[in-house]
Amino acid sequence: MNLVSIRIITNDVSKLLEFYEQITQLKGIRYTEDFAELQTENATLAIGSTRTLQFFGGAEVAIAAQNHTAIIEFITDDVDRIYQEQSDFLASFLVQQPETMPWGNRSLLFRDPDGNLVNFFTPVSMDAISRFESKI
Structure with missing residues (x-):
């Protein structure tokens, strides 16, 4: 088993992706309006909007910025x-x-x-x- 990703749920994917691009000096990959990734050599920081929670059981599964x-x-x-x-x-x-x-x-x-x-x-x-x- 190997940890490959941590996902942050947010209300503003663009703002969070821009922040992480600035601090890491890495270019993120924007797959959709609701999902992006910042890939490093060992793991990926995924950024998903609160709208993606519908695929994981509903909005109450995770709360952004908490x-x-x-x-x-x-x-x-x-x-x-x-x-x-x-x-x-x-x-x-x-x-x-x-x-x-x-x-x-x-x-x-x-x-x-x-x-x-x-x-x-x-x-x-x-x-x-x-x-x-x-x-x-």
Whole structure:
């Protein structure tokens, strides 16, 4: 088994896709008005409108902009460089400037326009580097 995708449900696919394209510098794929993906080497961030919930059992299955438990994480080779390049754009979304965590990752934490937590991190300790060496 392999995790391939995380899907965010939103009221505004365009706004969320543009945000993730800006912060990742990746081009998303817009399949329909209601569905887009941002594909990375290891996984895909899918973005679906609330209208797509009808295919999964109805509108009550998920509520847009209500995430209070998950953090969407992207590994990067230099989180400090990304912070410098994106600091103006991220200013109103910022939760925490780059900081080294006890488990050896240097993390930049912010929220997307729907309030979902996003963590860009770079492994910096020897243990963290060895855990993620195949992912960078």
